[in-house]
Amino acid sequence: MYYLGYDIGSSSIKVALVESKTGKVAGVLREPQEEMVILAPQHNWAEQDPEEWWKYICLATKSLLSKHAIDKNDIHGIGISYQMHGLVLTDSNVKVLRNAIIWCDSRAVSIGEEALEQIGRDKCSSQLLNAPGNFTASKLKWVKDHEPKLYGKIHKAMLPGDFIAYKLSNKIRTTISGLSEGIFWNFKHQQIAEWLLSYYGLTIDHLPELVPTFGFQGKVSTKAAEETGLSVDTPIVYRAGDQPNNALSLNVFNPGEIAMTGGTSGVIYAISNKTESKEISKINNFAHVNYTLKNPTLGKLLCINAAGIQYRWLKENLKFTSYEEMNTLAEKVTVGSDGVVLLPFGNGAERMLNNKNIGSKILNIDLNTHTNAHICRAALEGIAFAFMYGMEILLAEGLQPKVIRAGNDNLFQSKVFANTICTLIGFPIELYDTTGAVGAARACALENGDFKAFGETQLKNDHIHTFYPHKDSKPYLEAYQHWKELLEKEL
Template sequence: MYFMGIDIGTSSVKIIVMDEDGNIKADVSKTYLIFYPKPGWAEQNPDDWWERTKSGIREVLSKTDISSDEIKAIGVTGQMHGLVLLDSENVILRPAILWNDQRTEHECEYITDCVGKERLSELTGNKAITGFTAPKILWVRNNEMEIYRKIKHILLPKDFVKYKLTGEFSTDVSDASGTLLFDVKDRKWSKDMLEILDIPESWLPHAYESMEIAGYVTKEAAEETGLKTGTLVVAGGGDQACGAVGTGTVKEGIISVSLGTSGVVFACQDGYSVDEMNRLHTFCHANGKWHVMGVMLSAASCLKWWVENNEPHTFEDLIGEAEKVEAGSDGLIFLPYLMGERTPYSDPYAKGCFMGLNMIHGRGHLTRAIMEGVAFGLMDSMEIIRSLDIPIREVRLSGGGSNSKLWRQIIADVFETDVSVLSSSEGPSYGAAILSAVGYGFYDTVEEGCKRTINISETVSPCDENVNIYNKIYNIYKGMYAKLKDTFYEISNLC
């Protein structure tokens, strides 16, 4: 008996097959392109997600002697907030607008003015930010009316792939929470928000709990993927909720830190509560509870950008140089706002920059400063969580960046706390597979599934000497945005 998890990530689809004990029997990644038509814009072709998913499923099945009959259920997760539009013939109307796209500032201002800041938080648990889905819908209405008039269905990225698998239009409560059209407290679409923004509810998919059955693999999808017709597909979840399931962050006191394309600090909550200043997002969790999280838009992607612009030097080359540099990078500080920022500033105009650069700094200093700057950005969210008296008993690190020993140590030093690293680093796809096993009935609850599958492989403790250095630098770091905010805006107007 096996379970499949599919993660429609920002840069690739990741597919895993998990056995009953949580062991990963095979995994495959398939990359696709991101398009940046204008500064601050980010788009993808939804058909690329499906094409890579189809070939990835066939490949992952071919890697083992597992037959399609033995895959009992599938869970799908993926990047949140993206806008996929289909017409009455279920044809894609335009490229998907992604979570890190920053074009909707004016639409966010309109929503805040139209609904009212306090009322918006009351209805959705959140404030309007450029990454969310509702502002994207309004942007299409304001700028592409010919396309807007043809809309019949609105889907999130993972739900488009789920539609291609099952023929059903569905989403889940965790992913729907990031649309700004969802009543997070009562776990349903907000009729008030839809009415205020004049968006038909008929365009939206049914919202299930993450472990509920959302459909079954169709004959057509089975022929294209090699799966068995009728294979159960659960609703799944947004990548952060599924990533939290994949790290066992399903009860209060455990904090998940995801060091992926974006950076996320995530805390599960048994009940619904909202940060009065909306610095953190409040969303439905994939286990029937709720969670709060802080999000930085550029985390491991900062290092990816740096590596790509230092070819032919490899990731290993650059990290090796950074390891030779002392903590604090000799006073060099990096602001990781390469795609604007969300927590705690919610500023699409924020820019990345190095501060304190002088003649003593080499490439190793810049590499280490990038890793430290990302850790400081994550610390912004951790400080807010601590200020809200949310219990913190354990911090678990996941995401591609967690594979770096140096980065793990930097996180522990900046957070001044032990950091646990898990034996499985698959994150969202692993969480999606666990959810599918719950939907199939193999586990009674998400919590049981996590307890039976997730193990800690390493605990990294902070170095006291580094902690003292980072405390001093972080105090400087967190004051830099306010000093540069107006400059960031002026620079944006030059583009």
């Protein structure tokens, strides 16, 4: 028997099969093999066609079942992880009205800033635990203001995971965790933030029906079964945004535990039981996957928009053959990249920089001495320094790290990157062989709420390495301080 997990990213769709009793990975597949296109109709915009996500889910599911000779009737649950903060709009026939406005789109920044000013920081801090910012609610307001005819046709506004769950089950539903990531949730009163909807001139009728994060959320329809190769009535039993799901994948559930991600964006996701935040414009506070009305556990999220996408840009434009080649070159250069500095902020407005978009910059290149190797190291260090800059914000919030974990993929496959972060923080980073799709599949077993047993299984099976801080941290600290000074000049 198996569970199936989906991870709907902005670069690809990943599908994983795990054995339901042991959690052992039976197979993982991604579609497309090349990264999906992010459309940019205007500067600082980012869109994707939701039907493209579905097309690749269907292809990947059929391919995975066929490749591993899995009987579709042996799949007993489906879990969904998805790119957060996106906006998918459908009409009364559940036809998509426009491209999805995805997480790294910055068009609604000014709307969120004006809302914060008019509503007041105190009310946003005490009830939303966030500034309205550039989140889903503000994006929906942008559509209302700039595409009024289209807005008038809206029946439902969904997050990317809600849309995929609809395509699978023909049911339009969401979760408290999902509503919180769109800034639709009132943490103080533990209900939908109707006053924010009223302020924006939006209607609660546009929001999907609420279902629990764990438990029955729908079942595969006849149409979806035909398109995916799954069995009719296979239950969907879990759904969460990619960062809460990544934390789940790494057994991060308790206050002081931290999950890090070095994918397209870089994320520090720290667990807290304090429903308060000082830095609501820099830190996001979301309902974690184990959030309940009696135990309101939060995930404090610090995001660097341009992490892996910065490294990918270098790979493509400097014509490297692989990331391994880049990582190897970077290791040949000393700490501090011989003075070369890279500021990795070229993928939209950066929330931790107060929603400023200062662009990506490579500084201090000496044309006589510096090479591609220096640029590779400066990129890895620059992204790691951005992580440290974010950690300082979280530490000022009172965060006391107890454990830091990361998946063994993307940027964390670079020793330069991982060693730089861990040495600057002065805390070990545990590396695990898991992915979002695998975590989403395994989460199907959490219908019973046994987080302890779930975590013990993952820690036992998945741990592959722990990075420890270098004893001589001085060159790292000096390089970081130099980077920080240049960043603050830009700001």
